[in-house]
């Protein structure tokens with residue numbers, strides 16, 4: 273089988289403050305991308321069926337998608353990504369993300385290799401205009417708040433407004449309430465998160481980058497939805513992201529106390 277090579281770079285990339293440049297002109301991940309931010313990803317995110325591509329880490333994949341992590345500064349976006357990518361928790365002092373950064377991970381979903389190019393955005397207000405430019409190419413968005421920080425939850429509505437303004441209409445969206453390991457400090461109830469998610473019709477789960485709770489599930493659910501959307505097989509039942517999340521979260525016994 274012929275295998276197509278994609279341009280090589282390091283496993284991740286960064287568009288740093290100088291990355292407040294137009295998309296494709298930052299250093300790192302966006303370098304050489306022209307107008308597009310994700311040089312390896314075709315507009316619909318899918319590689320050609322039957323022709324696997326090689327990811328930056330040397331892994332072959334069948335389809336590729338761009339996922340963005342958004343939410344207030346300090347909610348745990350970077351930690352969630354590091355937990356998912358490396359299986360580790362970034363303990364210690366908080367280093368706020370500057371600009372935007374990405375990491376790739378290839379998952380196997382129903383026998384299909386799905387590459388997620390995951391963009392970790394800066395939550396700080398001063399980088400907002402940088403991140404706006406990246407929304408339009410995103411196939412999925414993980415919107416985070418911190419269950420120990422009421423303001424981060426109250427800001428979700430503003431984030432949704434921003435998403436509606438800058439992202440594609442059919443973007444896959446999921447709401448995550450992070451830091452559920454901090455039971456003593458919790459100020460946002462699970463029910464509040466569920467209610468808000470229901471109001472906006474988005475799937476919801478609580479996560480912990482520290483313990484790893486539901487982290488794999490959040491990304492896998494997104495990957496499954498995107499894969500099903502791009503590779504509809506005849507006679508295959510329609511994948512329902514809401515149902516899958518509900519079933520799997522309950523199954524994990526995570527957030528039911």
Ligand SMILES: Nc1nc2c(ncn2[C@@H]2O[C@H](COP(=O)(O)OP(=O)(O)OP(=O)(O)O)[C@@H](O)[C@H]2O)c(=O)[nH]1
Nearest residue numbers: 345346347348349350351366368369395451481482
């Ligand atoms: N207890 C607990 N702490 C967490 C968790 N996730 C992140 N943190 C802590 O929260 C702080 C902020 O985490 P980051 O991942 O850097 O936050 P961020 O959303 O990337 O912030 P910005 O880059 O500024 O947008 C750090 O001190 C982390 O150690 C979690 O699940 N549980």
Ligand SMILES: [Mg+2]
Nearest residue numbers: 349350368369
């Ligand atoms: Mg960060």
